[in-house]
Each structure stands twice: as structure tokens, then as C-alpha cells.
Amino acid sequence: MPEDQFPIEIAPVEPPPVQYEEKQISFDIEIDQFLWVNEARAAFRVSGKGLTVAVLDTGLNTGHVDFAGRIVAQRNFTPDNGGNVNDATDGNGHGTNVGGIIVANEDHIGIAPEANIIPIKVLKNSGGGSFQWIDSALQWVLDNQKKYNITVVCMSLGDGSNRTDDDNLSNDPIRKKIRELRNKRVAVTIAAGNDFFKHNSQQGMGYPGIIRECVSVGAVYDAAEGSFSYGSGAKAHSTRAGQITPFSQRLHPTVNGYTRTDIFAPGAPVTSSGIRGPHGESIQHGTSQATPVTAGLILLMQEFYQRSEGELPTVDDLVKWLRRGASSIYDGDDEDDNVVHTNRTFLRADALSAMDAVRRQIQKNALRRSMSS
DSSP states (O other), X not given: OOOSEEOBSOOOBSSOSOOOOOSOOOSOHHHHHXXXXXXXXXXXXXXXXXXXXXXXXXXXXXXXXXXXXXXXXXXXXXXXXXXXXXXXXXXXXXXXXXXXXXXXBSSXXXXXXXXXXXXXXXXXXXXXXXXXXXXHHHHHHHHHXXXXXXXXXXXXXXOSOOBSOOGGGTTOHHHHHHHHHHHTTOXXXXXXXSOTTTTTTOOBBOTTTTOTTSEEEEEXXXXXXOOXXXXXXXXXXXXXXXXXXXXXXXXXXXXXXXXXXXXXXXXXXXXXXXXXXXXXXXXXXXXXXXXXXXXXXXXXXXXXXXXXXXXXXXXXXXXHHHHHTOEEEETXXXXXXXXXXXXXXXXXXXXXXXXXXXXXXXXXXXXXXXXXX
């Protein structure tokens, strides 16, 4: 197992990544337009209703209007909040931003705005955490999955490493639990990592994102947002929609088809819920933000499939549909930054096309049933 302590999975920006404002604003409009999220929700009549996401992070601003009435449980595995196991209050802001991206439904509108959420605090307010806390949190999810109808787990965290395989993790307890969740058709989305620049532009992902049984997520920009300089040393001299962020770690299937980066999604900059009061707002950058975008899309896909078929789809199918409906992005065509590019084609999520891939599968299922009757 990797070292016990690890940094929060977030790439700091200059100015600071978390900016708070006391005002009402809709969810990040660029993400909505870039992914066709509104169109997907309307066309397929989905919102995540009835499903629950467990967010393993720094906790949640449980008093925020964005989450009212949909926090079905909470759990704290850190010494923060007096060590109260039933108090997952977020004193950092990262977990609240992540949670809002998935399920916010008031000042901000998340990807799956009617889904329930369970904040599980595995990272301290200072940002650090223990793999033992994560292991315990995943066991809690396994023990309570049916009770709360948890269908997605979101883990925007990592150890800062740069791996190309998970060969030495066959007995890793966290991997075993992720595998068990996958077998129960619960998707575990994990950030690819923010240290591409730090690792000298070498392909790879951090732990636990490298685990093949998870859904690993890299980050792209969703619009022309100007230039950014990150604390890791990565710099984007200019940005445009679909451009891979210079901090995002990445692993192409030609390097390892089993542990590749499954999908890319918008991750910088993302406006979401914040920790300053019931109307707080934050803007953050990272594969940490791309991961909940993907978690939200999976909730929508699960809802649509389950409504027709009476059961959750397999995680294998979810990844297949995400990738089948994705847009191709070439790493090295329009990137304007200070990292070396792979000159490989990766896949970027598209909500409308992913949902259409689910629809086509449902039609195939119906045809197969009619032919066998």
C-alpha cells in the first residue's frame, strides 16, 4: 500500500483557487454548453432522482441551500469536527465544490441535480488524509450501499504518484473494495492526478486512480478562459474548449490498455457551491473537478437505464457508453502550455451522446427480448 499520508487532489492556481462570493448564479454555464447537459436531461427526462452519490472528500457545507433535503447521511473518519463520526462539515471547501458539481440544485445546478448525496469526510480541513480512512469509508459504503441506494462513489483525491500499472496492487485493500463495488454495479470515479508537469510530462496516473476497476478521469478546459499558472509549475498560456489542462495526468491505452485514463471532462475553472454560508460559492481547478462531472453523468446514465431495464447497468457498460459517446481530443494540436504532449488521441465526455449510447443499448435489449419470446 502507498504511503499513509497524501495531499488533497487539487491543483492550486494563482490567484487562489477558491474564490467566494455571496450571490446567486447558475451552475457553470460553459460546462453546461460544452457537455450538452441541459439537453441530455431534457431529452431523456433524467435528473439523478432516487440515486445517491457518496463523496469521499473534505466533507460538505451541509447548510448550503444547494443540498437542502438531499443529504441522506454523513460520516466523518478524520479527527476534525471533534472526531464526531456523524459530522462531515467541510472546513476546507474542496468537498463542497465537488459535491455541488454533482448534485447542487438551488443557487447552482449540478449535473444530476435531484440525486441524493452522502458526504464522507476522509480528508482533513488542512487537505491531508490517511489511506486507512479511505479504506474504512469504502467499507462503510459497502455496508450501507443498499440502505441508501448508493450507485456512484466520487473520489477526487490521490497520492501524487505517476503509475502506469496496478500490477503490485492485487492485494491492496482499497482496490479490493473498489472491485467489490464494481461487482455490485457501483461506479467509483477517481481523479487521474494533477502532477503531469511535476512528473516531467511522463504518462501515468496517481493512486488510487490507476486502479483498473475504477473510472479514471482527466481534465480539459471547457471554454477560452485566458491564461493560468498553477502551483505545480504547470502553465496554460491560453485556453480553449477541449484543450487538455497542463496539470492533468494522462495514460493512453497504447501504454496500458487496462489502466488507461477512461475519460476526460471539464475541470478548470469550475464554479460551484462554497463553504461560506448557505449561499457560498467557489471556483476551483483540477482533475478533482472533472471527476464529479463524470460522476454526475454516470448518475444520469444509471437512472435512464434502470427506468427501462429494472436494474443498474454494469460499470463496464457505463465506461463503454461514456467512451462510445465521447468526442476525440488530440493531445498536442491546440494546447498552448509549458508541458510536452503525448501526440495521442484521448476521449472527452459528451452528455447527450453518452445518453444516446445508453438508449441504443436499451433498444438492442428490447429487440433481443422480442426475438427470444
